[in-house]
Amino acid sequence: MKTFEEIKTAIEAAVPGAGVEFVPNPSPSAQHSIRVAPDRAIEIARFLRDDSELAFDFCSNVTGVDWLDKEISEKVKVKRTVTKTVDGVEQSVEETADETRKRVEPGYLEAVYHLFSIAKKHGPLVIRMRTGNRTDRVELPSLTPIWRGAEFQEREVFDLYGIVFKGHPDLRRILMWEGFKDHPMRRDYVDPDDYEYEPTAHDAVLKRAQAHQAAAGK
Amino acid sequence: MSIAETKTEKLDGWNRPPTMEPEGEGELLEIAMGPHHPSTHGVFRMDVTLDGERVMRLKPVFGYLHRNHEKIAEGAAYLASMPYTDRLDYFCSLSNNWAYALAVEKLVGQAVPERAQYIRVILAELTRIQNHASSIGFLIQEMGASGTPLMYAFREREKILDLFESLTGSRMMCNYMRFGGCRVDVSAAWLASARKVVAGLPAFVDEFEALLTTNEILMARCQGVGVLKPDLAVNASVTGPLLRASGVNYDIRKVDRYGIYDRFKFRVPLGDHGDVYDRYMVRVLEMRESIRILEQALPEIPAGPIMDPKAKIRGFRPKPGEAYGRIEAPKGELGFYLISDGSPNPYRYRVRPPSLINLTILEDMCLGQNVADVVLIFGSVDIVLGEVDR
Amino acid sequence: MAIEENLKIELGKQGVFVTTLEELYNWGRRSSIWPMQFGLACCAIEMIATTMARYDLARFGAEVFRPSPRQADLMIVSGTVTKKMAPQVVRLYNQMAEPRYVIAMGACAISGGPFKQGYNVLKGIDRYIPVDVHIPGCPPRPEALIQAFMTLQKKIDEQPLTGENRPRFLNQNAQGEFPVPEPADHDLEPPSNPGVWSAPVVIR
Numbered sequence: 001m002k003t004f005e006e007i008k009t010a011i012e013a014a015v016p017g018a019g020v021e022f023v024p025n026p027s028p029s030a031q032h033s034i035r036v037a038p039d040r041a042i043e044i045a046r047f048l049r050d051d052s053e054l055a056f057d058f059c060s061n062v063t064g065v066d067w068l069d070k071e072i073s074e075k076v077k078v079k080r081t082v083t084k085t086v087d088g089v090e091q092s093v094e095e096t097a098d099e100t101r102k103r104v105e106p107g108y109l110e111a112v113y114h115l116f117s118i119a120k121k122h123g124p125l126v127i128r129m130r131t132g133n134r135t136d137r138v139e140l141p142s143l144t145p146i147w148r149g150a151e152f153q154e155r156e157v158f159d160l161y162g163i164v165f166k167g168h169p170d171l172r173r174i175l176m177w178e179g180f181k182d183h184p185m186r187r188d189y190v191d192p193d194d195y196e197y198e199p200t201a202h203d204a205v206l207k208r209a210q211a212h213q214a215a216a217g218k
Numbered sequence: 219m220s221i222a223e224t225k226t227e228k229l230d231g232w233n234r235p236p237t238m239e240p241e242g243e244g245e246l247l248e249i250a251m252g253p254h255h256p257s258t259h260g261v262f263r264m265d266v267t268l269d270g271e272r273v274m275r276l277k278p279v280f281g282y283l284h285r286n287h288e289k290i291a292e293g294a295a296y297l298a299s300m301p302y303t304d305r306l307d308y309f310c311s312l313s314n315n316w317a318y319a320l321a322v323e324k325l326v327g328q329a330v331p332e333r334a335q336y337i338r339v340i341l342a343e344l345t346r347i348q349n350h351a352s353s354i355g356f357l358i359q360e361m362g363a364s365g366t367p368l369m370y371a372f373r374e375r376e377k378i379l380d381l382f383e384s385l386t387g388s389r390m391m392c393n394y395m396r397f398g399g400c401r402v403d404v405s406a407a408w409l410a411s412a413r414k415v416v417a418g419l420p421a422f423v424d425e426f427e428a429l430l431t432t433n434e435i436l437m438a439r440c441q442g443v444g445v446l447k448p449d450l451a452v453n454a455s456v457t458g459p460l461l462r463a464s465g466v467n468y469d470i471r472k473v474d475r476y477g478i479y480d481r482f483k484f485r486v487p488l489g490d491h492g493d494v495y496d497r498y499m500v501r502v503l504e505m506r507e508s509i510r511i512l513e514q515a516l517p518e519i520p521a522g523p524i525m526d527p528k529a530k531i532r533g534f535r536p537k538p539g540e541a542y543g544r545i546e547a548p549k550g551e552l553g554f555y556l557i558s559d560g561s562p563n564p565y566r567y568r569v570r571p572p573s574l575i576n577l578t579i580l581e582d583m584c585l586g587q588n589v590a591d592v593v594l595i596f597g598s599v600d601i602v603l604g605e606v607d608r
Numbered sequence: 609m610a611i612e613e614n615l616k617i618e619l620g621k622q623g624v625f626v627t628t629l630e631e632l633y634n635w636g637r638r639s640s641i642w643p644m645q646f647g648l649a650c651c652a653i654e655m656i657a658t659t660m661a662r663y664d665l666a667r668f669g670a671e672v673f674r675p676s677p678r679q680a681d682l683m684i685v686s687g688t689v690t691k692k693m694a695p696q697v698v699r700l701y702n703q704m705a706e707p708r709y710v711i712a713m714g715a716c717a718i719s720g721g722p723f724k725q726g727y728n729v730l731k732g733i734d735r736y737i738p739v740d741v742h743i744p745g746c747p748p749r750p751e752a753l754i755q756a757f758m759t760l761q762k763k764i765d766e767q768p769l770t771g772e773n774r775p776r777f778l779n780q781n782a783q784g785e786f787p788v789p790e791p792a793d794h795d796l797e798p799p800s801n802p803g804v805w806s807a808p809v810v811i812r
Contacts, residue, residue, distance in 0.1 A: 027539020027558065028327025057452050061542065061570040063555050114542050114555065114570075118452050118468050124542055149455020151578055152280075169234050175281035175607060176728065177692050181793040184727045185289055191727040192795035196807035204293070205725060253696055256645050256675040260652065261693055282693040283649055285716075286726030293725075302722065308650035308747075372660040390650065390747060604649055607690075 001122040002053065004032055010054070014047045015040055023128065033112070033126030038140050041129055042167070045146040048115065048125070056115035056125055059147035063114075064157035066134070066186045069107040076101050107134045109163050113143065113150070131163060134186075142168035160185035235582045240269040253282045257360045257593040260603035264580075264592070271588045276581040280574070283607040291567040296322055296534055297397070299567065304391040306552075306569060307605040309349045312341040312382070313547040315395035320476060321543030321554035322397045326536045329526050334399040335478045336519040340412065341382070341394070342545075343508040343515070347419065348375040349548035349600075350459075350501040350508075351426070357498065357597040358430065361439050367430065374422050377415050384408060398529030409516060416512045423505050431502070440495035444583040444595035447492060454578045458550025459504060460599060463489030463496040470546035477545075482511045494598040501600075535562050549573050549600055569608055573601035630769050637681075637707065638669075638764040641757070644680035645673035646700065649687025651714040651747040658750040668757050677703040682760070684753075685739075688716035688723055689730040691796050698788045701737045706777030706784065709764075711756050712739045715746045722746065735800035737786055 002010070008020050011034075019037035036044050048056045078099045081092050109131045116123030131138045142165035144151045154165045155174040162183035165171055173180060182189055195201075196216070198209040240246060252263035261282035267275035287306065291299040303318045304311035316338055323330065330338075355371030379389045385408055386392040386401070394401050404412075430436055446456070448464040461468055469486045471479040487503035489496030536558040544553035550572025557566035576599050584592050611626055619626050647655060659665045659673065674680040677700045689697055701710070712733055715721030720731040733739065740763060743756045767775050776782040783803065789796040 025539050025541075027325050027537060027541055029324040029539065029541035029543075031324075031540065031542055059455055060544070060551060061553055061555055061568070063566065063568040065557065065566045112555070114553070118466060121468075121473050126542070147455065148450070148453045149575055149578055151454075152574055156574075173281075175284040175692075177281070177791040179791060179793065184286070189727070191725075192799070194731060194795070194799050197731070197810070199808075199810055253693060254646055254677075254700055260647055260649065260687075261696075281728075282690060282696070283688060284690055284692065284728050285649075285688045285723040286728055287723075290723065290726055305650055305722070308653055368656075369661050372657060373662070376657070376660075376662050389749065390653065 001120075001125075004034065007054065007125070008034065010051065011036075011044055011047060014051070015043045018044055020044070031124060031126055033128050035128045035130070038129050038131075041127075041141045041143065042146065044127075045143050048127075049146055054125075055117045055119045056123065058116045058118045058123075059113055059143065059149045060116050060124070061112075061114040062143075062150050062153035062157060063112040064161035064163055064185065065110040065112060066161055067107050067110060068134075068187055070105040071102060072105055073100055073102045075099070108132065109134055109138055109161055111140055111154075111157060111163055138162055139164045139166050141166055142171075144168050159183070162186065235585055238269075238272075238274040238585055240274060241272070242269075244270060246274060251592070252279070257597065259356065259597075259601060262601075262603055262606065264596070266584075266589065266592065268589055271590070273584045273587055273589060273592060276584045276592070278577055278580055280607055283603045285604075285608070287608040288567050288569065292564060295562045296536070296564060297531075299564075300395070301391065301393045303569075304393055305604055306571070306608060307547065307549060307573065307602045308390055309352060309602055310345045310548050311390060311392045312345045312394060313545065313552065315392065316342055316477075317543060317545045317547060317552040318554050319395040319397055320545060321541055321556050322536070324543045325539060325541035325556050325558060326397070326530075328398045328529060330398055330477075331523050331526055332478075332520050333403075333522040334524045334526075336515055337400050337404055337524065338395065338477055339479065339482070339515050340512060340519070341385075341392075343511050344378050344381065344412075344415075346508045346548045347505050348378045350505050351375060351422075353548075353597075353600040354426070354430070354498060354501055357494075357594070357600075358436070360593045360597045361436065367426070370422075370426060370429070374419070377418070381408070381412055381415060384411070396525065396529070396531075397534070399523070399525035403524045404519075409519065412512075413516050416509060416516060419509050419512075420506070423502065423509070427502060431499070436498075437495065439591075439594060440498060440598075441493055442491070443494045443587060443591050444598060445491065445493050446579060446583055450579060450582065451492070454582075455575050456550070456579060457572050458546070458548070458576065458600075459497055459500045460550065460576050462486065463500045464492035465489055470544060470551055474544070476543075482514050484508075484511050494594055497598040497600075533562075535560060540566075544570065547572060549602065549605065550576055552605075569605075571605045571608060573599075573603075573605040574607075577601060577606065631765075633769060634765050634767060638761040640669045640672075641682045641709070641760065641764075642672045642674050642680050643670055643682040643684050644677055644700070644704070645675045646683060647686050648689060648693065648697075649716065651686035651717070654747045654750055655684055655686045655713065655753060658753045663750040663754065665754065665757070668754065668761070670757055677701075678705060680704055681707060682709045682711065684711045684713050685717040685733045686713040686747075688721065689733045690728045691730055691791065692728060694730045694733070694736060694796060695788050695791065697733060698736045698786055702785050702788070707775055708777075709740045709760055710737060711741045711743065711753075711760065713743055713753060713756070714748055715744055718742050718744065730796070732805075735805045736789060737801075738804055 011018050018040050021035040023033045025032045075098050077096050084093050111129050113127045115125040129140050159173045195209040195212040201209045247268045253261040263279035265277045303314040306314045351371040355368035358367040383389045386394045446464045448466045451464045484507040487500045538560045540557040542555045553570030555568040556564050559565040583595050665671050712718050717733050720729050723729045741756045741759050743752050
């Protein structure tokens, strides 16, 4: 397989303005991935499939990932002017101090595609796409027109994570029933309160069971 | 016509199965096959639209066995998910164990000692044999041969399950592999009984084939039914015997050479027509190749540890990162995709289920066929609902 | 009117066979329990293994698996009942003709088992339909399923045909139809059938 640099160059030559970003994977598996801009994803995917060198004709796996809002506290060096009394004279002195700043990195949903090549027998190439946020901007282009194998898996990601795949031919719930309102694989999903009988509860289950007992007035 | 001649140029129109036009003026009949239907291998539903006997439309409905494996795994430690993987494809718990162990070993860069590798190969190939035998048994059962072929298959399966039970303590839910090795060592007595079982297997496959391969009814029902073209199969991410029956040479044991599969001599059986009969034939031949691997692996299993001494068991926290590990399970490519955030639980735990993805082209294979052949085509895909819905 | 056990044996030695209608009736019923061909998950494979040559369920008169609920006497709930499947299981149970029995096979059918904390898993089928025999195990071995059959046979044997404890099918006022839960926005509605199940009190 080509190196990631070469793949990136090839994609950018074929799809101008593709906005390909390299995402390193620090684990020993060294399966690095590339992040693509959702609006050019269809063209990039078609290029990856049809290019004779890359020939990623086999989309093995589609995964949804939920990244919650992250509060990041980082230490920043700040320069500030302090008034000090030096040798009996008031002076303004510049000094640097550490300050902890908190910022919230907005969460997003991510779709991860694992591509292999059956013709060239190489892979995996991991491509990722991000949604704008977790609530209202959850649309991504569907890659089912390129790889039919993504059809059920994208439906599953839609069902369990709520990513809306535009251009998917048959986007319905697949595992949960029609009319179910939640997206249960999201990390902030709360399952129905059926904790009335938990004979061996511990940890989180025990808390839920106790909350249920308290609510039921027992 | 061999499948090489049917190469299609245009791929992009393939994201939908073709629309069928009804013949004549008869009314279309819509039936829901399942979730309680004797031939759906469990709780699976197909909404079929029929024009007389011909299938016009077929929509699979899943989720009747969706038991939240991935969500539960994300709330549990890495090793705690191992017993749950048994219950994915409950015919092949040892293959599932291996796939998961492989993914975690990739995630943490864990080596596996020689002896454990051999044990894994032996168990995975035994699993493959019993899975293929029972899947053929179920296929023939759906053809109307009620009981007999399945009894032959289960007779052999019981012998293999006895081996599993004496080694792991359970017939079906083995929970045997660990990250960096296996749970208990095989004894010399176990190896001897395994050799005895394997020595009896070729006779079983011969007997099975003598009953079935040239059987007139089987040939009439299976040949030319449910044809799957290779380029559609690849595009629809079909894997396993279903893909190879369509003539695509892709066996992950050969491509990835995971474990120690590069040490064994075996061939990859390929189909020529991509119909139900080819899938049956590929499975029979794969059983023979598995027996060949077993015959090579059993005598040369080396002595040594079964767990890597450097493997971390307590306080298992992989560094942040991700890994995708896959094996050639009896049903197809079984993969596990893990994202670690440095905590004892995986941040994301995803199973790539071959059974679910192989069903993508079920509608394409069934369109225009008789409704009686739908159960046959469905049976030839070889799915297990525990893995389809997870 | 019951006959003394010793007298019955004594008469049997003389070649006189005495029985009661109840015994004869129950003997006939227990010797031909036809299960429904209905598999849910992993346990179904062990159920199939039980019917195969090695364990041979035919010895108990129960090898005839009927695909139709109308022809079946016994429902073996063999595996995890999910919330998506539960309405169908109850509906199938309603379609079965009396007398009908239920075996909850395996940990999942009893309580949800290892998948109990899943959002789509029903915590035991006895929340909606009455269960006659529970067999634990994940999955239970074929011998355990045979044990369940023998327990069920014993239960049928002991059923009186008249009186307060007569079985449901001989009691005109007994409940025959069990309400089918509806899948709603977040959960099944109702989450359990209070006429069949109430949460046991946990003693700690």
